[in-house]
Amino acid sequence: xxxxxxxxxxxxxxxxNHEADEVDILDNGVWPSPSKCxxxxxxxxxxxxxxxxxxxAGVPPMEVVEFECPCVEQWMLHRFFSYCGLSLLYQRLxxxxxxxxxxxxxxxxxxxxxxxxxxxxxxxxxxxxxxxGKSMIAALVTKAAxxxxxxxxxxTFNDLVNVYIQTKFSPxxxxxxxxxxxxxxxxxxxxxxxxxxxxxxxxxxxxARAILDEVLRGRQGLCTFVTSNFxxxxxxxxxxxxxxxxxxxxxxxxLYSTDFRGDFLPKRxxxxxxxxxxxxxxWGAGL
Ligand SMILES: [Zn+2]
Numbered sequence: 001x002x003x004x005x006x007x008x009x010x011x012x013x014x015x016x017n018h019e020a021d022e023v024d025i026l027d028n029g030v031w032p033s034p035s036k037c038x039x040x041x042x043x044x045x046x047x048x049x050x051x052x053x054x055x056x057a058g059v060p061p062m063e064v065v066e067f068e069c070p071c072v073e074q075w076m077l078h079r080f081f082s083y084c085g086l087s088l089l090y091q092r093l094x095x096x097x098x099x100x101x102x103x104x105x106x107x108x109x110x111x112x113x114x115x116x117x118x119x120x121x122x123x124x125x126x127x128x129x130x131x132x133g134k135s136m137i138a139a140l141v142t143k144a145a146x147x148x149x150x151x152x153x154x155x156t157f158n159d160l161v162n163v164y165i166q167t168k169f170s171p172x173x174x175x176x177x178x179x180x181x182x183x184x185x186x187x188x189x190x191x192x193x194x195x196x197x198x199x200x201x202x203x204x205x206x207x208a209r210a211i212l213d214e215v216l217r218g219r220q221g222l223c224t225f226v227t228s229n230f231x232x233x234x235x236x237x238x239x240x241x242x243x244x245x246x247x248x249x250x251x252x253x254x255l256y257s258t259d260f261r262g263d264f265l266p267k268r269x270x271x272x273x274x275x276x277x278x279x280x281x282x283w284g285a286g287l
Contacts, residue, residue, distance in 0.1 A: 045069055047278065048278060052280065077283060084142065086142060090140075091281045098136065107133075108287065114150075118150050118186055121222050123226070125247050125252045126253050127227075127230070127252065127254050128255030135190050135191065138190055140285040143284060158194055158195035182222075187215075187219060191227055208239070216243065224250065
């Protein structure tokens, strides 16, 4: 007996040419075509938990069952999520994958209210040290927004800065990206502050400051989720008082508990590997 994943929504069709071009540039080549399916590796089936099956009524949710692999549908979903900036890791995660129930509850709260956040143009500022699950919350909120047919884009601040720098001499490309960042219903800017450690040059820091100011200002009244591991005084030091006051317009939440303990991800991967499980790309946040 093989089970089935939920089908893609009917409105989710292939990407337009220019969207596909964009994904081809960003994509790291793991999944160039449906025939190179990294879910079933061409076998047509994969093993995963029953909770993800739409037709496994009566089967305990944590029982491992065999799924028929919808290679083309999975590939299309992967391409669509990639276009929204989500990495393959986040594409495969759902609300079930938090290790701390406290962070999971918080994610459930935001996911349930994502439509309201977007409609009222209310943003969120998630602060906390590394490994508290804030990026994962933001990624799942992105998936939930897409589920409800809002436009959403997830990008690390480091990538955002690089896009601005790289398109400096291509006004057309720059305008296109700006429309993207300023035009989506939900924008997630992940890991503000992280670009500091990767690019220590003073010049880039001042560019980062100007870019963050421009994007936040351009999105006033729109829903923006920002995550950072910088405390407020460090933020002011690095990005200036203007950015801090723009950030203070967002709802702030500080996260202290650790979700992804250092050994959590490798342990989970090991468990999945030893049981020959494959995590499919999942539509929605899993609520
Ligand atoms: Zn497949």
